[in-house]
Amino acid sequence: MLWLLLLIPIVLIGLSIYFARKRKAQPHVNMANENKEAFEEMYYDQGAAQKSADPKHTKPF
Template sequence: MLWLLLLIPAGLIALSIYFDRKRKSQPHVNMANESKETFEEIYRSEGAGKKSHDPKHTKSF
């Protein structure tokens, strides 16, 4: 029975490592290659500060 208690966490760790490697190998998921300017532009154009000034996204209580 002790081997079963050790097998379950080992299996979960192995699955986690497998999916982590699979995720990192996908180029569109790994955003570490993106430049800082790109992230700043996305933040300025789609950020919460920009949307808070839009009357479509605000409600008067």
């Protein structure tokens, strides 16, 4: 019965490692790291601060 208690965490750790490696191998996941500057520029250009300063997006209470 002790082997079952040890087997469950080992299997879960193995599955998490497998899916982490599989996810890192996908090109669209790695693209976010490569285009960090582009995402930062989009954030500053189209972010919430710019939208809140625009009068068409605000409502008077």
